[in-house]
Amino acid sequence: MGPLAGLKVMELAGVGPAPMCAMLLADLGATVLRVERSSPVELGLERPPHLNLLNRGRRVLALDLKSRDGVEVALALAERADVLIEGFRPGVMERLGLGPDECLARNPRLVYGRMTGWGQDGPLAAAAGHDLNYIAITGALDAIGRRGQPPSIPLNLVGDFGGGALYLALGVLSALHEATRSGRGQVVDAAIVDGTLSLMTAMYGTVAAGMWNPERGTNVLDSGAPFYNVYECADGRYVSVAAVELRFFRELLARIGIDESEIPDRLDRASWSKAQALLADRFRTRTRDEWCLVLEGTDSCFAPVLSVAEAPSHPHVSARKSLIDIAGVTQPAPAPRFSRTAARTPQPPRNVSRDEALGWLRAWVGDEIYARLEGSDALGCVGGTDGRG
Numbered sequence: 001m002g003p004l005a006g007l008k009v010m011e012l013a014g015v016g017p018a019p020m021c022a023m024l025l026a027d028l029g030a031t032v033l034r035v036e037r038s039s040p041v042e043l044g045l046e047r048p049p050h051l052n053l054l055n056r057g058r059r060v061l062a063l064d065l066k067s068r069d070g071v072e073v074a075l076a077l078a079e080r081a082d083v084l085i086e087g088f089r090p091g092v093m094e095r096l097g098l099g100p101d102e103c104l105a106r107n108p109r110l111v112y113g114r115m116t117g118w119g120q121d122g123p124l125a126a127a128a129g130h131d132l133n134y135i136a137i138t139g140a141l142d143a144i145g146r147r148g149q150p151p152s153i154p155l156n157l158v159g160d161f162g163g164g165a166l167y168l169a170l171g172v173l174s175a176l177h178e179a180t181r182s183g184r185g186q187v188v189d190a191a192i193v194d195g196t197l198s199l200m201t202a203m204y205g206t207v208a209a210g211m212w213n214p215e216r217g218t219n220v221l222d223s224g225a226p227f228y229n230v231y232e233c234a235d236g237r238y239v240s241v242a243a244v245e246l247r248f249f250r251e252l253l254a255r256i257g258i259d260e261s262e263i264p265d266r267l268d269r270a271s272w273s274k275a276q277a278l279l280a281d282r283f284r285t286r287t288r289d290e291w292c293l294v295l296e297g298t299d300s301c302f303a304p305v306l307s308v309a310e311a312p313s314h315p316h317v318s319a320r321k322s323l324i325d326i327a328g329v330t331q332p333a334p335a336p337r338f339s340r341t342a343a344r345t346p347q348p349p350r351n352v353s354r355d356e357a358l359g360w361l362r363a364w365v366g367d368e369i370y371a372r373l374e375g376s377d378a379l380g381c382v383g384g385t386d387g388r389g
Contacts, residue, residue: 002029147217
């Protein structure tokens with residue numbers, strides 16, 4: 001089920017954006033085989049397997065990629081894959097003997113997706129880093145935050161998942177489309193820095209037009225404007241207002257009981273502080289849920305600010321089944337949606353036995369290649385992901 005049914009994706013286990021990309025492909029129907037290290041690296045962020053939601057929807061096996069036999073099994077998997085995804089630093093896959101040259105020699109149609117922060121080349125390519133570092137050099141981090149405050153950290157949504165996972169998925173699917181015409185695979189170099197800069201395209205145009213003040217919290221979209229902001233309510237909870245257009249702002253003012261004459265020109269930056277104070281005082285007169293009764297569903301461009309715990313019970317989220325229960329764990333449903341080839345409910349992530357891992361390996365590579373591996377004793381390095389080899 002799903003629009004990517006029949007697509008075979010080999011994922012070399014990593015963290016962050018590469019697993020997110022693999023999850024997206026699996027959610028939409030691809031068969032994804034996640035190859036774990038036989039001795040996983042401890043990151044200090046481990047959680048029970050069924051709660052590591054980025055790993056949902058996968059088949060999984062453990063391999064010793066530092067052994068010759070482990071590399072041979074991995075090459076056999078690549079030989080039968082449509083896509084390979086890896087998220088190591090540049091040069092690591094080459095040193096393992098699993099670089100693009102080796103894999104494409106076995107499978108010329110393979111799309112080889114590479115996920116890094118800095119990219120495959122450039123002065124920082126070999127340096128360690130994480131999401132926050134990658135978005136820092138793009139201008140994105142500096143632009144996010146309130147006036148007089150340090151830059152705000154936007155979780156790892158902008159870099160890892162927005163500029164990383166989504167751009168890797170786009171690159172992989174684009175290369176697959178091209179391969180249907182050329183019959184040839186290629187390498188996709190997806191860097192979080194590049195993807196984040198791409199997300200910033202409109203912002204760079206705004207700066208070039210002289211329409212962006214470099215001081216944080218003084219622009220329309222960064223909490224500077226009274227009509228695009230969050231406001232505290234009487235109960236200490238918050239609401240969001242995004243009434244950018246004049247007609248929407250007028251409706252907001254009318255519904256909350258502020259006369260238009262008190263804010264004669266919503267675009268006059270000199271009056272923004274006064275207008276924000278006016279709206280802040282008004283929103284503090286009622287609780288968040290009381291404001292929802294007044295404003296939600298209107299053209300005031302309003303929504304309550306909900307916690308992760310509250311989001312599943314919101315009527316809109318609930319009606320669209322945007323969050324679903326999988327094995328007792330509430331989590332996002334596959335997205336986007338398709339009219340004919342709907343995605344099925346993902347399977348939860350879990351540990352598997354060696355026998356189950358070998359069964360998936362055999363189904364993936366076929367009997368002929370499996371017999372070749374069995375004859376060379378290469379299967380001895382294959383294990384399940386519960387630590388039993």
